[in-house]
Amino acid sequence: MSEKRQKSVCPAWGNYKELQELVRHHIESFDYMAARGLEVMMENIKPVKIYDPATDTTLSLSLSNPKLQLPQKERFRTKHNALYPFECRQAKISYTGKLIADVCFQYDKKAVIRESFNFGQLPIMLKSSLCHLRGADPKKLVSLKEESAELGGYFVLNGLERVARPLILQKANYPMSTVRDSFRDRREGFTDKAVVIRCLREFQSSLTDQSSLTVKLYYLRNGSARLGFWIQGREYLVPVGIVLKAFIETYDQEIYQQLTSCNSDGHEKGKGAVGSQLVGERAKIILEEVRDLSLFTQDDCLRHIGDYHNLAACQS
The missing domain is CATH 3.90.1110.10 (RNA polymerase Rpb2, domain 2)
Structure with missing residues (x-):
């Protein structure tokens, strides 16, 4: 294949900078949720307190330290176990990552006991900080069976591409x-x-x-x-x-x-x-x-x- 033909198949990524602005706010919002938003959410969940009259003790349960992992193939323990979006489309599965968080147990005012739990799978937005396509150039995207101009900003659920539509809300604190x-x-x-x-x-x-x-x-x-x-x-x-x-x-x-x-x-x-x-x-x-x-x-x-x-x- 000639050099001219290769350029037509894999154009420079800089040609799509204007299109990237269409989904930039989607990706940045998801990145904030993964980096800080989940932690803020758990900080605002009030601890559950359970009182035991037999022992006159109070058990406090709370959540902390959430971590969202990159999509991986759970059933296959191979060296290259990364799960890619095209595989989810073909297999009609969801492009998700495991959500891990600590459950904190505290009896009265004693030391806090932390135990990590798996809270299931959470959808991962394409081209976000937790997506395997992040930072890939057009040639890399084509090798991963994606469009050379893949912009991301959506999810793959049960093999189908889904977009989270932002809602228009009334201006805050404004009568x-x-x-x-x-x-x-x-x-x-x-x-x-x-x-x-x-x-x-x-x-x-x-x-x-x-x-x-x-x-x-x-x-x-x-x-x-x-x-x-x-x-x-x-x-x-x-x-x-x-x-x-x-x-x-x-x-x-x-x-x-x-x-x-x-x-x-x-x-x-x-x-x-x-x-x-x-x-x-x-x-x-x-x-x-x-x-x-x-x-x-x-x-x-x-x-x-x-x-x-x-x-x-x-x-x-």
């Missing part, structure tokens, strides 16, 4: 006004308007799992509002006035002033567009709802929220 007809179906008196915010867990030393919770503030026909949040697959609706008084020990006049005031660039409060008569009337309705429930202090509101949650949990 957004929303109009939906389904809001009316929540309860009697609800309108089609609400303010929705996706609250993202803040970055801390041990809490970086990017978990989020969507909170909705529903507008009612009588001028009041309800705060909706989900716990264990069920939405709980709480009058917004109770939530405001539960945050801090304050009095109704201060809440009314805060709701009907606006801040200038110099952080000075004053009457403005938000301090109109309409908003003032709505603020009075919100505060009157709390008084009608005989809730006057912060402790009263916190106790009411706790009792409401426990009652709703028992009824579910």
Whole structure:
């Protein structure tokens, strides 16, 4: 085969740099999960504690030190036991790696006992840091029965190529006004308007799992509002006035002033567009709802929220 013919079969990898950008975020996300994400996930799993009344001891179980291995042929103990994607396509199997993690046993405050366990197989993304195709040039890819321009960014499951489709989420920690007809179906008196915010867990030393919770503030026909949040697959609706008084020990006049005031660039409060008569009337309705429930202090509101949650949990 002539040199010209070889170049046409195996073009330079640099010709596909623009195409690599299409899947770069997929591969980088998987690399983060393999290098750090699994560890963060296990750090955020609360330990399971088991109390033995016979011995008056408490056993604490937790997970740590996860390691994801490269795909290997488990049934054959050969020198070259690497499992390649083309073999998975032909054999209709999955391109996976073994997930190993430590289970930590601790009795009371004694030393931690660690034991490694096999948690099964986890799919490996092609061209990721755990893929055998990582760093292969076009000639190497062709020798491994892949396309010379193989980009990766997908999985091979049961011999079929699968792509994990990223979901488009609402911007984190940003309130957004929303109009939906389904809001009316929540309860009697609800309108089609609400303010929705996706609250993202803040970055801390041990809490970086990017978990989020969507909170909705529903507008009612009588001028009041309800705060909706989900716990264990069920939405709980709480009058917004109770939530405001539960945050801090304050009095109704201060809440009314805060709701009907606006801040200038110099952080000075004053009457403005938000301090109109309409908003003032709505603020009075919100505060009157709390008084009608005989809730006057912060402790009263916190106790009411706790009792409401426990009652709703028992009824579910």
